[in-house]
Amino acid sequence: MLSDPKTLIAQLAIACAFIALSALAQGQLAEPPDDSFNKRLNGQFNGQLALQHIAHQISFGPRTADYVGKQKTLNYIQQLLEPGADQLVVQPFSAHGLSGNNLWASFYAADSKQKNHPRIMLAAHWDTRPIAERDAVAAKRSEPVIGANDGASGVAVLLEMARLLSSQRAPVTVDLVFFxxxxxxxxxxxxxxIGATEFVRKNPFYRPTAGVVVDMVCDLDLTIPQERFSRDSAADLQDQIWRIAQSQGATVFKHHKGTYIEDDHLPFLRAGLKVVNLIHWPFPRSWHTSGDTIDRCSADSLQQVGRVISEFIYLQREPL
Structure with a gap:
């Protein structure tokens, strides 16, 4: 069922107003206690820029098959990646009677002639849920989710990472994958x-050294505990990321175990690859509701996640 156009227009108006006021409302983002690495990096990960990527995505509308917003979002991601990526591939697929597109952008290591250098995958899903089945209002449960957090936030982190990778090459090859x-x-x-499963199936020879999936990482009250599937299969990688978070004072990372969450990291874990899931748990109240809007998003939450990932990529203190 298509969403009420008046509802979508209102949501988009809120998004535009939010971005216009965000700098005034939030002021300067708080610096973590030890951010020496990010200060040395030419152009730090910027949470405000990531927040703007969320606003752009939701301005297109829901990213589901029945809406033009899905193609507009695909075009938007491609246009931002093409200038800096060494390789950009769109991989169409069909599964379970549905058609989709995965995007894969590669940014080669600074010393591209070096053989056997590590390869890191950063991934997020770019689609949104076609129904808001958890909404408190019954009439809205058959409408699509706008997906500011669940969908747009992970993409926003990857697009801001693309800006950094374009301006300063990392010592490792980085693949940004959008499912x-x-x-x-x-x-x-x-x-x-479905998309992540098809990506693994279509690319059996793709074996990144490590991977990180980001999903729902912009909430005002973001909490990221240690997801259990990641813990069981990639504890050393998870520990490395959490040590970076602790050194930076990234308080959204919680030093306790969460729960088992079915997400895009699972097809890779099943294929024997080390991939960690960074995801909000317990899920926010806006999850799978019409309330998943940009007013519940935080540039600071995005920045904490992005700067931990930046250090993980640019400054490998530990072997992968």
Whole structure:
């Protein structure tokens, strides 16, 4: 069922107003206690710029098959990646009676002639859920989720990382991968992570040294505990990321175990690859509702996550 146009227009107006006022409302973002690495990096990860990427995505509307916003978002991501990426591939796929597109952008290591250098995958899903089945208002449960947090936030982190990788090459090759059709789970007996599953199936020889999936990372009250599937299969990688977070004073990273979450990291773990999931838990109240809007997003939350990932990529203190 298509969403009420008046509802979408109102949401987009709120998004535009929010971005216009965000700098005044939030002032200077607080610096973590030890941010020496990010200060040395030419152009730090900027949470405000990431927040603007969220605003752009939701301005296109829902990113689901019934809406033009999905193609507009695909075009937007491509246009931002093309100038800096060494390789950009769109991989169409069909599965479970659905069609989707995964995007894969590679940024080669600074010393591209070096053989066997590490390869890190950063991934997020770019689609949104077609129904808001958890909404408190019954009439809205058949409408699509606008997905400021669940969908746009992970993409925003990757796009801001693309800006950094374009301006200053990392010592490792970095693949930014955008998965389609993550959020179809439990709709007509469909699974979650359709796009990620198809990516693994279509690219059997792709074996990154390590990977990080980011999902729902912009909430005002963001909490990221240690997701359990990641803990069971990639504890050393998870520990390395959490040590960086602790050194930076990134308080959104919590030093306790969370729960088992079905997300885009699972197809990679099943393929024997070390991939960690960074995701908000417990899920925010706006999850899978019409309330997943930009007014609940925080530039500071995005910045904490982005700067931890930046240090993980640019300054490898530990072997992967």
């Amino acid at each position: 389609d059709l993550e959020d179809m789970g439990n709709i007509d007996n469909l699974p979650f992570s």
